[in-house]
Amino acid sequence: MARTAEQKKARDGWLLSLPALTLLILAASGPLIIIAIYAFLTAGEYSGVIWDLSFKAWFQVLFEKDIFDGTVSLADAHLTIFWRSVRLSLLTTLLTFTFGLPTAWFIATRPLKQRALWLFLITIPFWTNLLVRTFAIMEVLRVEGILNKILTGLHIIPEPLQILYTDTAVLIGMTYVYLPLMVLPLFAAIDRFDFRLIEAGYDLYAGRLTVLRRVILPIIRPGIVAGSILVFVPSLGAYVTPRVLGGGKKMMIGNFIELQFGAGRNWPLGSALALILLLIVGIALIFYVRASASENKDG
Numbered sequence: 583m584a585r586t587a588e589q590k591k592a593r594d595g596w597l598l599s600l601p602a603l604t605l606l607i608l609a610a611s612g613p614l615i616i617i618a619i620y621a622f623l624t625a626g627e628y629s630g631v632i633w634d635l636s637f638k639a640w641f642q643v644l645f646e647k648d649i650f651d652g653t654v655s656l657a658d659a660h661l662t663i664f665w666r667s668v669r670l671s672l673l674t675t676l677l678t679f680t681f682g683l684p685t686a687w688f689i690a691t692r693p694l695k696q697r698a699l700w701l702f703l704i705t706i707p708f709w710t711n712l713l714v715r716t717f718a719i720m721e722v723l724r725v726e727g728i729l730n731k732i733l734t735g736l737h738i739i740p741e742p743l744q745i746l747y748t749d750t751a752v753l754i755g756m757t758y759v760y761l762p763l764m765v766l767p768l769f770a771a772i773d774r775f776d777f778r779l780i781e782a783g784y785d786l787y788a789g790r791l792t793v794l795r796r797v798i799l800p801i802i803r804p805g806i807v808a809g810s811i812l813v814f815v816p817s818l819g820a821y822v823t824p825r826v827l828g829g830g831k832k833m834m835i836g837n838f839i840e841l842q843f844g845a846g847r848n849w850p851l852g853s854a855l856a857l858i859l860l861l862i863v864g865i866a867l868i869f870y871v872r873a874s875a876s877e878n879k880d881g
């Protein structure tokens with residue numbers, strides 16, 4: 583009797599989730615299947631695809647053939663874009679953690695009535711369109727922007743710095759955009775932290791760095807991993823911020839994929855690049871799942 587009731591409950595759960603699953607399959611899996619098919623077809627002359635099986639797009643991801651003598655060499659531009667995307671995403675994750683941990687700690691140690699206000703201030707940027715926020719950072723970083731005016735006014739630098747349209751500008755912009763995604767998971771982890779453990783560490787003659795490394799960081803590790811994934815994944819596929827702050831000169835994977843479906847008119851190559859991006863994101867998510875499973879296993 584109990585087993586029958588449990589089966590009925592499971593069946594009802596599946597029926598309730600059927601509309602959402604159907605929408606997910608049609609809206610997410612459908613386009614993904616199309617992209618996977620396009621990656622193994624031949625590029626059309628003026629965009630689109632020709633329905634002939636080909637692995638040329640995958641070859642073009644890493645290699646290029648000289649149009650004159652037919653020699654094959656590494657596609658340095660593609661590899662540079664891949665390396666820039668991964669490097670900037672990792673640096674963005676590191677910077678958001680560096681700034682996010684003290685911020686989350688500050689919020690979690692405020693009186694209960696004040697925390698809601700600070701969390702509200704952290705989430706305010708989400709109320710503004712990403713493009714607007716990116717243009718705001720652009721106004722700060724440009725040659726006649728606020729940052730250069732302050733630095734030159736204080737005589738810290740003799741002349742304005744050219745920060746805009748560089749990797750540094752893209753890194754600053756992505757750090758600003760994705761910082762709340764690091765702060766919120768860290769706050770959730772620190773909010774459950776038992777601060778008596780810090781007192782116990784000091785009683786055992788541990789210094790501040792030792793307490794941070796041996797007590798605080800291991801306990802809030804789930805928040806660190808969750809925040810890192812939430813920052814790394816969108817940073818890797820970022821399009822708007824690199825496009826505006828990089829000025830089209832400092833491409834990342836997202837911009838490169840868009841270029842193939844636009845001016846490049848090479849849909850199979852764009853599809854192959856999109857699948858590679860999906861693979862990288864999948865590896866990051868597998869790391870997150872394994873880390874979460876390890877935390878649950880350890881209690």
